Amino acid sequence: MSLIEVRDLHRSYRRPRSSLFGGRDSVEALRGVSFDVEAGERFGIVGESGSGKSTLVRLLAALDTPTSGEIRFDGKRVNGVRERDLRFLREEMQIVFQDPMGSLDPRMRVRDIVCETLGRAPDRHERVTELLDAVGLPADAAGRYPHQFSGGQRQRISIARALAPRPKVLLADEAVSALDVLVRKQILDLLADLVDRFDLTLVFVSHDLAVVRHLCDRVAVMRAGEIVEQGPVDTVYDEPEHEYTRELIAAAPRLRDALARLGTQPQNQSQSYEED
Numbered sequence: 001m002s003l004i005e006v007r008d009l010h011r012s013y014r015r016p017r018s019s020l021f022g023g024r025d026s027v028e029a030l031r032g033v034s035f036d037v038e039a040g041e042r043f044g045i046v047g048e049s050g051s052g053k054s055t056l057v058r059l060l061a062a063l064d065t066p067t068s069g070e071i072r073f074d075g076k077r078v079n080g081v082r083e084r085d086l087r088f089l090r091e092e093m094q095i096v097f098q099d100p101m102g103s104l105d106p107r108m109r110v111r112d113i114v115c116e117t118l119g120r121a122p123d124r125h126e127r128v129t130e131l132l133d134a135v136g137l138p139a140d141a142a143g144r145y146p147h148q149f150s151g152g153q154r155q156r157i158s159i160a161r162a163l164a165p166r167p168k169v170l171l172a173d174e175a176v177s178a179l180d181v182l183v184r185k186q187i188l189d190l191l192a193d194l195v196d197r198f199d200l201t202l203v204f205v206s207h208d209l210a211v212v213r214h215l216c217d218r219v220a221v222m223r224a225g226e227i228v229e230q231g232p233v234d235t236v237y238d239e240p241e242h243e244y245t246r247e248l249i250a251a252a253p254r255l256r257d258a259l260a261r262l263g264t265q266p267q268n269q270s271q272s273y274e275e276d
Contacts, residue, residue: 005036008034010032042201043216044213074168116164151183153264171194202216
């Protein structure tokens, strides 16, 4: 049994009325999406803007409800159940969003942000120190506010918060797309290290196939709400079967080549507090 099972998932939305007396058409954001994610796997979802990637992430995290189809997490049905029955999912599946500043409360200190999901756990302060160290931030970052950090550092805070409840799955929705190329490489390497260190399953969403290849084992390519191709990332990248995948690969910037053109190497993670 796979950790995540998605079967024939559909999601439709009603368009706004064009006039007071006009009808309301619907748009189908997802059309028959199916895939599995194994425990410990790094699974990439790639596609252009509007392909349905973020809609899919929201459904996986039970932040939205599919029109039809089924999602199972660790054998338990996710969609169509009461909110109180989803408490297990809220702890075991955490999301890192694209815009860390938009997902971090600017009025809260870092220690309180990371502690949000820990409640009154007696070891919560020790856990904050442990997690800040794990994501490459010094302990004194705990007393500061999000606006006092760079974009890359704020994303590290978001990752620390997501790891706090010891989840099984980390969902990353365009988590590096807003960062410059050097910081992006640092965050990708950090995610790879954390997935191994904490025995996580990673679902990584991006519009950039080069980034997905750098990080993931398998990839699903989405277009217009459908998965047009999926498989081992090297196979899909080197021997794409679908024309859209070939177009996406041809258009995608290669992270490794970009770094080579800059003539520099990623900075050591321990230096990230000053250099991000």
